[in-house]
Amino acid sequence: MNFISRAWLYIIRKKGKSILLFIILLVMATFVLTALALGNASNAAQMELRKSLGGSFLIGFDYTENNPYLKVESVDGGTLVYSTQQISPELVEQVRSIDGVNYCSATTESLAVLPSLDLFAGNIPIEEEFRNSSKILGTWKSEELSRFTSGQLALTEGRHIMPGDKNKGLISKDLADKNGLKIGDVIQTDKGVEIEIVGLFVPKEIEGINDQVTTYDKIQNLIISDLATRIANENSPATQGFNELTVSVDDPQNMENIITKVKEIKGVDWKGFAIMVDNEGYENAAFSLQQLSELVSTILIVVLIVSVVILSLILTLWSRTRVHETGILLSLGIRKLSILGQYIAEVLIIAVLAFSLSYFSSNAIAGQMGTILQPEQSAANVQVEEDGISAGSRGEAGTDMGTQEIEMPQLQVTVQIQDMGVLFLIGLGIVTVSAGISSISVMRLKPREILSKMS
């Protein structure tokens, strides 16, 4: 008779012990599976939150003395500060190709005088020289501009600005209507640079009557062009590339990794740039979910330790009652390994049954736990960076800090097949170790010693 047959006979004939062990293992497995399901649900919710919130970092000039490329020049009675190492379209292209990067919003902006255009007037008085000026935003790919990706602007006609474009531009539909312009028409700056209109955009909102805004900051007057247009119009060493690059990533947790990869790009001296991470929105929103994850991990560890201790104690107590049986089996020439195999197989057979049935019990409990935990997770107020309505004041990207209510992802607490796999792997390991440890004291005895104990 092999050890499996002996184990099976023991299980079906010693019903009391088998049922007690089954209940212990079922409870243990239910706790473990519930904790695993909660952990997975929390991780999935965090992942969903990360995907929905995203994250971004800004690459800009380092305006401190650490930047060896920084130049300060006096121009027209003022001071011009710029970096000779600027963000090239090639660098933007390389950053964009990194896995996990969603958008690259590369910009360089300044004011340009547009003598032939009738602009929308702002309500802040400005000097005469700026009255016919508007902001020109040089970009790499306008569809990846944060103003477009955030929905502040929407392209309604034509196409976006693409890398490699020269003397192309987008204007607002309002400005086009006001000036009788259409796609294909050309506007000209006071420096003679021509901009062919290739697309029209519509802002989601325009400034209200009470909003204080200058003419050149009005969103309806904004001109989005390519880098070549900006360089031609400025004709200055200060404008040879982009000033800022906002990199949006799909997973904030992957941010550090992406930044590391960015810094590994060859041919760039990072002493000239500063990188600023904006991860606050995600961190605020994910805090409660992270706490849940930590709680679940702690519960899981405690459950595992308690399970091992309880199981080992019970099995040790039971193994001492089986000295007689061990002696008989040894005296019959059955090897210690076979006897140990029988004792372990008994627990394993019950464990497999208990672990399988725990799928249903843990699903029921996990569902309840999910319902209990859900109300606390329904919504959270997070501080996020928002694009302002106006085109922004000079030298700024036109962003404001605001509070946004983020709907927290639903906790889908269900037991997955992989949870069962983990349970079987961990559970059967624990059971084997516990049964093995508990039998060692008996197995280490010589057959004669066991027979002496028997008598």
Place this chain on the structure above:
Amino acid sequence: MEILNLHDVTYSYDKKKNILKGISIQMETGKMYAILGPSGCGKTTLLSLLGGLDSPSSGKILFDGKDIEKVGLGNHRKNYVSFIFQGYNLIDYMTPQENVRLTAKQPALPFLERLGLSKDEAKRNVLKLSGGQQQRVAIARALASKAPIILADEPTGNLDEDTAQDIAEILKESAHKTNKCVVVVTHSNELAKQADIVLRLMRGKLQMEQLY
């Protein structure tokens, strides 16, 4: 045919006092041996050494000319020896058939029926059988194992006179008809009378007794 050979075997529990002192004896198949002696003289210890449950402090035990230590005590117990104990030592969650099948690959029922158990009794839990029936199951297990040596420790100690007589005859028959070497440790003169050779263990030495 000589099957067991003890060469100058000594045994001590504490390495100070030898309970067995230089025992040498040859045992043959087809014979039943009875070992008599007072309590605590080392009879069960001698049986344990013969069965490979323990090792002698010095000396050798040869099975079929081979040192059982070298063959392996587990191997010796598994293939060459069957035990019958005073307390029957059956596995309490098994039926008689299952107890016999622990060591035997052949069908258990013929052995049990030969020893007087019915089919119905062969399927009951062993704890629901009488002491005599349980000892018959233990003997059936020993016989079914095909081991050439049966070692019995007070096999009739817990049985009434009639049943003890039956068991003694079964053991003798096993030696004579199935050509096994049966070694019985006992206090019972009645059982010893059934043996072909009676040995007495006194002060650690084994002496051959006159046949009854």
